[in-house]
Each structure stands twice: as C-alpha cells, then as structure tokens.
Amino acid sequence: MKQISVLVVDDSAFMRKLIKEFLSEDPRINVLDTARNGQEAIDKIKKLEPDVVTMDVEMPVLNGIEAVKIIMKQHPVPIIMLSSTTKAGAENTILAMEAGAIDFIAKPSGAISLDLHKVKTALIEKVITSFKAKLKPVITARIPYINSTEQRIEKNEKTNLTKLVLIGTSTGGPRALQEVISNLPANIDAPIIVVQHMPPGFTQSLANRLDSLSEVKVKEAEQNESIKKGTVYIAPGGFHVRLQEKLGQAFLTIDKEPPVGGHRPAVNALFESAAKLKNYHKVAVIMTGMGSDGTLGIIELKKAGQTTVIAEAEESCIVYGMPKAAVLTKKVDEVVHLGSIARAIQNNL
Structure with missing residues (x-):
C-alpha cells in the first residue's frame, strides 16, 4: 500500500507541529505540508493533491467550513475536521460535515496531557479510513418497494x-x-x-x-x-x-x-x-x-x-x-x- 499523503491545516503553529508529529509516527502516512488557513489550504491542495486533509474549523482569512465548501466543489478530497468541544465548535463541525467533510475529531486543548495518546490513535485511524472512503455518495432513484x-x-x-x-x-x-x-x-x-x-x-x-x-x-x-x-x-x-x-x-x-x-x-x-x-x-x-x-x-x-x-x-x-x-x-x-x-x-x- 502506498503512503497516504496528508495536508495539515491549522492556524496554530503548535497544533500544526503536534498533528504532523502524530501522523508521521505511522509509516503508512506521509505529511506533505501544512497550511495556516483555508485559503492557503485551497492553494496547496491544487498544487500538492494530497490524499487526505485535516482541517481546523476556526481560522483567519477563510474558515474551515467555507474552505470545505470550496474544496468539495473545486478539488474534492477526504477532509477530517479538528474541532473544539465548545458549543460553537460542535455546531460548526456539524455544518462542515454537511458541507462535505468525511469525519471529525475533538481537538486536544491546553498543555500536553494523557488524552493526547487517545487523540493520536483516533486521528491515525480516521486518516486511514478517510483515504478509503467515497467522497460523493451516488444517490440513485429506486423503484418503490413492492411487497409480495x-x-x-x-x-x-x-x-x-x-x-x-x-x-x-x-x-x-x-x-x-x-x-x-x-x-x-x-x-x-x-x-x-x-x-x-x-x-x-x-x-x-x-x-x-x-x-x-x-x-x-x-x-x-x-x-x-x-x-x-x-x-x-x-x-x-x-x-x-x-x-x-x-x-x-x-x-x-x-x-x-x-x-x-x-x-x-x-x-x-x-x-x-x-x-x-x-x-x-x-x-x-x-x-x-x-x-x-x-x-x-x-x-x-x-x-x-x-x-x-x-x-x-x-x-x-x-x-x-x-x-x-x-x-x-x-x-x-x-x-x-x-x-x-x-x-x-x-x-x-
């Protein structure tokens, strides 16, 4: 199996570094690059054509929700949202998934903690799953079910x-x-x-x-x-x-x-x-x-x-x-x- 290429998008330098380190520990994953906002992500996706993108929700210039909408129209790619567990963060995550993101993960916050290992394992699993996922489900008309x-x-x-x-x-x-x-x-x-x-x-x-x-x-x-x-x-x-x-x-x-x-x-x-x-x-x-x-x-x-x-x-x-x-x-x-x-x-x- 070829390595899964990933673009990491987050406005926090700490989070970009952390997520890159997490993913790079798995030999199946290759982090191509990072981006600081949604617009930079769009530009780098066109250039690098990653297999999977991890996307922050709240970012300057262009936020995660708007970026997902544009990406799914222009250059569809599996996207995993990283979200805060605040009420606003949860609402925005649901909207991002409605716009086309495949999955999400609750973002670790604050200093390094014991929870980060759980996040790392889940993130790696979600990247691998998203790589295999279908982006746009084909919904075809079906003849109404007729009972015997x-x-x-x-x-x-x-x-x-x-x-x-x-x-x-x-x-x-x-x-x-x-x-x-x-x-x-x-x-x-x-x-x-x-x-x-x-x-x-x-x-x-x-x-x-x-x-x-x-x-x-x-x-x-x-x-x-x-x-x-x-x-x-x-x-x-x-x-x-x-x-x-x-x-x-x-x-x-x-x-x-x-x-x-x-x-x-x-x-x-x-x-x-x-x-x-x-x-x-x-x-x-x-x-x-x-x-x-x-x-x-x-x-x-x-x-x-x-x-x-x-x-x-x-x-x-x-x-x-x-x-x-x-x-x-x-x-x-x-x-x-x-x-x-x-x-x-x-x-x-």
Whole structure:
C-alpha cells in the first residue's frame, strides 16, 4: 500500500507541529505540508493533491467550513475536521460535515496531557479510513418497494403492533441522517431512536441541526424519557441508549456502562435492548460506517421476530463497513440506496 499523503491545516503553529508529529509516527502516512488557513489550504491542495486533509474549523482569512465548501466543489478530497468541544465548535463541525467533510475529531486543548495518546490513535485511524472512503455518495432513484403476497399478509398482521424505528450509523452518518430524517413525515407512525458514533459534546448540535431541517422533531435522548411517534431521539455522545418497557409504555434509559465492541454509544446496545420488547414491530436500519457495530443486535432482533432490517447499499455509503457486516448475517430484508431509505422505512411500518 502506498503512503497516504496528508495536508495539515491549522492556524496554530503548535497544533500544526503536534498533528504532523502524530501522523508521521505511522509509516503508512506521509505529511506533505501544512497550511495556516483555508485559503492557503485551497492553494496547496491544487498544487500538492494530497490524499487526505485535516482541517481546523476556526481560522483567519477563510474558515474551515467555507474552505470545505470550496474544496468539495473545486478539488474534492477526504477532509477530517479538528474541532473544539465548545458549543460553537460542535455546531460548526456539524455544518462542515454537511458541507462535505468525511469525519471529525475533538481537538486536544491546553498543555500536553494523557488524552493526547487517545487523540493520536483516533486521528491515525480516521486518516486511514478517510483515504478509503467515497467522497460523493451516488444517490440513485429506486423503484418503490413492492411487497409480495406473503409480505402483504405480514404487513396486515403487524398493523396492530406498536412500531419502532431503530437507526445505527458511524463514519459519514451525519450527512446520511440528514438525508433520511429530513424526508420523514411529521405524522410517521413510530418513534425513531438513533445511535450515531460521536464523542460527548457533539450530538446535541447534531440533533439541533437535524431538527431545524426536518418535519419530525429531533432531540437528544434523555434518561427515563417516554418515546412518542414523530420524534427522533439521538443517543448522547459517550452514553449508551437502551429501550425498556413498563406498563405497556416504552421508554429510554441512558447509561455509561462499558463500551460495547469498542463503542459508547453502541448500536448493538440499542438493538439488543429492543429485541426484548415483545409487542412491537421494529424497523432496524444500518447505514454508512466503519466496523460491524449493530450486527449482533440484528441477529438478536431477528431471533425475537417482528423485525424488518434495512441496510444502506454499498453504492451510497461513504464507508461500507457496518452495512456490509449486516448483509453478511443474511438477516437483512432490504438493501436500499440512501436516497430511498426514508421511503423504505415508511413502507415497512
């Protein structure tokens, strides 16, 4: 495998040096150069043609969000945002990903600390993943799903059941979620619970942004919250979200139990909890993301019955990891392009 060439963009000389040192420790990565602002980044991308760019959000001359917009139009390249965990930083990160950035990482702040090793490992992993990612998912029209006679009977049988929609996603998820959730009607006949792999401090901004773009209500999930139709609940960064039932009413629990498969929140934690709810028809959706989170949960859901599983098609995934692992279980009912997932969800309720 050839070395992955990287351009590091940050207005802080300390951060440029730090990120360059982090990445250079991995023999698979070659840091070509650094840039101090968005305009300098645009000029150097044209000249150097790096494989991956790490991009600060707040910079003079041209900030990260505007730079991403221009780069994705003029010279598309995988971009990883480095963001502060402040409210403004989180909001700007969501906007940068909406503009085309592949992924992000929370920026280390202050003096050298023990957390920097974690950041280094995550940054190297994200650079390697982004190098393999698809930049512009191809969203193609799909013929509306038509049930067979057997499936029509099943649909009639499940109309009396209470319904749940469960969505799991990771790398590329914020843009994929925007495509799906903004196309769901306000009167959808189910609550929607989402696990997006994200660290603390960013999921509230994601929920706010999706809420502003959608007919359904979108919010960050809260402890012991009863779930309602037409509302999307996003697992808070750093917390598992699980479903429980009491007196016929489903509600959410939030916890900081150990990571499941290396993730917290974990799709498996949500799916496995939903599998224990008996009087519900579930539609489980796995979208773009690295790894295999959600696969074990799908197996449990299908074992419990009354579940339809939808996986995002490879053609529209930024990273075809989680959907591929789901498909390999042979438990997936439909493989659907991103642009048709909202319709597929409604067809199966």
